[in-house]
Amino acid sequence: MLKNKLQKYKLILASGSPRRQQFFKDLDLDFEIRLKEIEEIYPSELKAEAITNYLAQLKASAFDDDLKTNEILITSDTIVWHNHKALGKPKDEQDAFDILKSLSNATHEVISSVCFKTIAKTTVIYEITKVTFNEISDESIRYYIKNYKPFDKAGAYGIQEWIGFIGVSKIEGSYANVMGMPTDKVFEYLNHLP
Numbered sequence: 001m002l003k004n005k006l007q008k009y010k011l012i013l014a015s016g017s018p019r020r021q022q023f024f025k026d027l028d029l030d031f032e033i034r035l036k037e038i039e040e041i042y043p044s045e046l047k048a049e050a051i052t053n054y055l056a057q058l059k060a061s062a063f064d065d066d067l068k069t070n071e072i073l074i075t076s077d078t079i080v081w082h083n084h085k086a087l088g089k090p091k092d093e094q095d096a097f098d099i100l101k102s103l104s105n106a107t108h109e110v111i112s113s114v115c116f117k118t119i120a121k122t123t124v125i126y127e128i129t130k131v132t133f134n135e136i137s138d139e140s141i142r143y144y145i146k147n148y149k150p151f152d153k154a155g156a157y158g159i160q161e162w163i164g165f166i167g168v169s170k171i172e173g174s175y176a177n178v179m180g181m182p183t184d185k186v187f188e189y190l191n192h193l194p
Contacts, residue, residue, distance in 0.1 A: 002191055003028050009193070010068075014059060014075045017152075019180050027187060031074075036062040040077070040088075049126045051086050052077045052113035056124055060117040072193075073117040078180045080155030082108035087155045096145050096156040097138075100163070103155065105135040107170075110155070110178045114186055125189060127182030129173030131159070136167045154180075 011031040013024055024031050042054045059075035067073060080087040082102060090096035113126040144163040150156050157163050159171075159178040176183040 001028075002187065003030060006030075006190060006193070008070060010071045011190075012063075012067075012071055012073045014063065014073055017076075017180055019158075020076060023176065023179075023181050023183050023186075027183060029190075034063070034066075034073075038062055047084070048081050048086075048109070049111050049113060049128065052079055052111050053115075053124050053126060056113040056115035057122065060115040060122060063117065067117065067119050069119060071118065072190075073115075074186070075115045075117070076112060076181055078110065078112040078154045078177075080108055081111055082106070082155075089154055090151055090156040092151075093145055096150060097141055099156040100136065100141045100144070101138070103133050103136075103157070104141070104167075105133060107132040108155070112177050112180060112182055114181065114189075116189060123189070125182070125185050127174050127177040127185055129171060129175075129177045131168060131172075131178060132170040133167045134169045136163070140166065 011029055012034050013021065013031045014034050016035050038059050040055055042051050046054055055077035056075050060073055063073050087099050090099055107130055110129045110131055111126060113124055116123045148161050150158060159168060174182050174184060
């Protein structure tokens with residue numbers, strides 16, 4: 001359906017995330033993957049979605065001189081926002097443990113921004129999902145880290161993994177967003193292209 005509508009465009013997904021790549025496959029979209037190394041540093045005064053908006057645009061700006069007329073570049077960034085600070089990917093096992101311990105028996109926000117860039121314009125959309133965890137024992141946290149190694153995930157967890165099954169008691173908003181991309185909003189944006 002959407003694939004036919006987008007025939008005059010070439011979609012480029014600038015993400016090494018297997019989950020984001022799978023979302024695009026699951027949306028039945030034809031796309032190419034192009035990657036560039038970006039140092040993900042943002043101004044310290046930024047908060048919540050201002051961080052992910054900034055980083056999604058920063059990732060897109062690396063392709064400023066590379067885009068052709070019919071190409072749509074798509075970049076994305078996700079953070080976990082908890083106790084007024086951004087939780088990115090954990091540095092090591094101890095950091096992952098500390099992050100998950102802080103999320104236990106609490107509600108946090110998962111914020112994802114998606115940047116659509118063409119030669120003519122840049123558009124950024126974002127989504128915020130609230131996730132509530134039950135109290136999770138230290139033993140369960142250690143088991144999860146040891147067996148699932150969530151070091152490539154913001155907030156040190158994947159909701160689609162074991163810890164999501166045993167730990168998440170409530171979710172308000174987009175489930176796909178917690179996995180790294182608000183697919184409904186991406187679909188809607190692409191569906192409204194001229």
